[in-house]
Amino acid sequence: MTTSPDKAPSGAVVALQCFPVKSMGGVAAPGLDVAAHGVVGDRDWAVYDAAGKLASGKHTRRFRRMDPVFALVARREGGDVVVTRPDGTELVAGHPATDEVLSAHFGEPVRLGRDDGVRHQDAAAVSLVGTATLAELGRYEGDGRVLDPRHLRANLVVETDEPYAEDTWVGHEVTVGGVRLRVTGRTQRCRMVGVAQVGLAARADMLRVVSEQHGLMAGVYAQVVEPGRVALGDEVAPS
Incomplete structure (x- = not known):
């Protein structure tokens, strides 16, 4: 080449x-x-803190460094997005209990949300x-x-x-x-x-x-x- x-x-x-x-x-x-x-399904979701910033590895106007995010893995399964915790527990994006469990993982209130018209990339x-x-x-x-x-x-x-x-x-x-x-x-x-x-x-x-x-x-x-x-x-x- x-x-x-x-x-x-x-x-x-x-x-x-x-x-x-x-x-x-x-x-x-x-x-x-x-x-x-x-890419269909790519970064459709993000973890938001209480101020509306997205969990990332850096601080910017939109993003906030939140390293606990790196201990999680997400995959698509049918029409759902499934998040796997370090202990193997699986959470479904959009499920009522998911934000509560993720907040405990991050040690602060967070929510898992879809993009709101502004892409997460x-x-x-x-x-x-x-x-x-x-x-x-x-x-x-x-x-x-x-x-x-x-x-x-x-x-x-x-x-x-x-x-x-x-x-x-x-x-x-x-x-x-x-x-x-x-x-x-x-x-x-x-x-x-x-x-x-x-x-x-x-x-x-x-x-x-x-x-x-x-x-x-x-x-x-x-x-x-x-x-x-x-x-x-x-x-x-x-x-």
């Missing part, structure tokens, strides 16, 4: 991820349906990262193992030959399976790239590595031009 600033590169999709609740762990999937607003509908970027960042931290894409919460992981090849996608439209995307910008990272999560050990120096190696940027954001479905093995190609 080759890259050029004048033409978006192509490569196979090697992983797909959906996160039903913002900042909780999510699930790998063999395929994802993509609507105009983004940080900056764009879909996120992507290349495998070479994950390998490049990983080799500078700890024992050098490849960075797990779950640390970056990317929806699509695409096989690439060169680190940061996906940066050259910015400003281009790309087709992935039955979906056409317009890549809008690079993704600025926060401390979440290194925090411990369910099934993931901490990468203590990863944020420093991302900063030193690529100016805090890793992966790209995209908006949906044409909805459809994307599956493992689909090619990313110029449209």
Whole structure:
């Protein structure tokens, strides 16, 4: 695979991820349906504190650092979103008792709510990262193992030959399976790239590595031009 600033590169999709609740762990999937607003079921829900801020790994105008969220995993089961606690207890989003149990987990009043017309994603509908970027960042931290894409919460992981090849996608439209995307910008990272999560050990120096190696940027954001479905093995190609 080759890259050029004048033409978006192509490569196979090697992983797909959906996160039903913002900042909780999510699930790998063999395929994802993509609507105009983004991946169907992705970050439809979020944990809200009493002031209406969303549980996250960082402090911003919209988000609040609330690390207990990283001990939870969410999945879609039929029409429900099911949250699994560290002790294995399962909670159904929207159930009357769920907020009470989550409040005990967080140690403060919280509620699990759907988006209210403002999407829960940080900056764009879909996120992507290349495998070479994950390998490049990983080799500078700890024992050098490849960075797990779950640390970056990317929806699509695409096989690439060169680190940061996906940066050259910015400003281009790309087709992935039955979906056409317009890549809008690079993704600025926060401390979440290194925090411990369910099934993931901490990468203590990863944020420093991302900063030193690529100016805090890793992966790209995209908006949906044409909805459809994307599956493992689909090619990313110029449209």
